[in-house]
Amino acid sequence: MNRGIYPILSGALAHERRMQVFANNMANVNTAGFKQDEQTFKAVLPKAHFAIPATPGTVSLANQIVAKPFGPTERVYAAPNAVKTTYDAGRIRLTGNPLDVAIQGRGFLEVKTPQGTRFTRNGMLSLDNQRRLVTNLGYPVMGTKGELKIPVGKMDISTQGEIKVDGNPVGTIKVMDFPDTDMPKKYAEGMFISDKGFPAKAAQVQVGHIEDSNVNSIGEMVKMIEGMRGYESAQKLIQTLDRMAETAIQEVGRVA
Numbered sequence: 001m002n003r004g005i006y007p008i009l010s011g012a013l014a015h016e017r018r019m020q021v022f023a024n025n026m027a028n029v030n031t032a033g034f035k036q037d038e039q040t041f042k043a044v045l046p047k048a049h050f051a052i053p054a055t056p057g058t059v060s061l062a063n064q065i066v067a068k069p070f071g072p073t074e075r076v077y078a079a080p081n082a083v084k085t086t087y088d089a090g091r092i093r094l095t096g097n098p099l100d101v102a103i104q105g106r107g108f109l110e111v112k113t114p115q116g117t118r119f120t121r122n123g124m125l126s127l128d129n130q131r132r133l134v135t136n137l138g139y140p141v142m143g144t145k146g147e148l149k150i151p152v153g154k155m156d157i158s159t160q161g162e163i164k165v166d167g168n169p170v171g172t173i174k175v176m177d178f179p180d181t182d183m184p185k186k187y188a189e190g191m192f193i194s195d196k197g198f199p200a201k202a203a204q205v206q207v208g209h210i211e212d213s214n215v216n217s218i219g220e221m222v223k224m225i226e227g228m229r230g231y232e233s234a235q236k237l238i239q240t241l242d243r244m245a246e247t248a249i250q251e252v253g254r255v256a
Helices: 005-027 061-066 217-255
Strands: 037-044 077-085 092-094 101-104 108-113 116-120 155-157 162-165 168-172 175-177 204-207 209-211
Touching: 005 037, 005 077, 005 217, 092 101, 101 108
Parallel strands: 101 209
Antiparallel strands: 037 077, 092 209, 101 204, 108 116, 108 175, 155 162, 162 168
């Protein structure tokens, strides 16, 4: 097989991986608090070649057979490196639900799950059968002093996250922040995980609103089209090289 196919194949697989990430972004374009991802890649060079020894007797016969001269290589391969998450805020949208909250600026809501503490920007909240403030998945939202249980009465949430019922304070929504260099990693169900958090300074919430996904649907569509064209180009190159190899084999056969 023509070894020139392998770098092109690595490029085709890179385009395929990018399109998978774009498709996941598009699937979550309407998921509150979702943060879009971008696949990054790295160039991989072939391993260093053996030099042909001046005195062949100093290395084994096997190494002499595979020995290649030093010099710049003409082949570079593309390999997945990491998935980079964009933490830019999404659009704040009015819902009118007095339990919904959107964090203005930095920070995440702290959530208690069976697997431990997690974080989210999805502020679609409600009350469960124990009158705990919970996410749309039923996980309790944490306050500065633990779970938030809301007594029956007229509830108000201030922009600082303080909750009052009939004028009496019952708790404050906990908002956690993270260093720019150590942001939380994506977990599951739209949540994030980290042990580097600290209470956000001057955190503010907007009641009756939620934060939409930060995915730019038009931009993602353009990226998917570009990725598809790149994949098709790589596929055509591989087919061309394959036909060239087939033709060469047939011609050599005739000469022989």
